[in-house]
Amino acid sequence: MKHIDWEDFQKVSLQVGTIVEAEVYKEAKRPAYILHVDLGEEMGIKKSSAQITSVYSPNDLIGKQVVCVTNFPPKQIGKIMSEVLVTGFPNSDGQVVLCTPDMGVPNGSKLY
Template sequence: MHLLHDPAAPAAAPIAFDDFLKVDIRIGRIIRVDPFPEARKPAFKLTIDFGPGVGVKRSSAQVVDLYAAEELEGRRVAAVVNFPPRQIGKFMSEVLTLGFPDAEGRVVLFSPDSDVPLGARLF
């Protein structure tokens, strides 16, 4: 198992609080889910609305093992919105949608357990 996915791995090296503040993690709502058949690992193309400050962005998410496209639409998710866009095949991913691995290594999306406004920033 990769160190990043190993729940028994020790915590990463300490960082300064200012470094944490540089990572802009926001809440968005998935407004569209498209298949991504050309991806190397099964994935969806997500279109996510982060509200007026960040706007609508796209992301690739390897979540097909646990989620159907229909249950993703309307779901609130957390994403890093200030990484540079990343080319994944012919698709440009603009944000990193966040999740945690379950016991089998499948991605479980990270989302708030109460309603928060689109664009709300993690602190």
């Protein structure tokens, strides 16, 4: 893996938000949810598509804080425009487990 410098890292905006709504993305080619993530006053609520249906139910997700990449350009994913990338790690089965802070922090807080 190639090393990056501090300036490269500073280009990525990683912010925390709270999932306020999670719905089954019925039109998705692979099972997915549409997540509505509250990223605080400055950014508001943004949408993201996430293939996490094998690990989480919609009810499990409401109120969960997640780390998001907020400075990718919006991306059309099927019928929705994904506005942020919700981050996660693969578990031992290769299913995505969300990246979350272990304590509550204000929505919109930046990772550093």
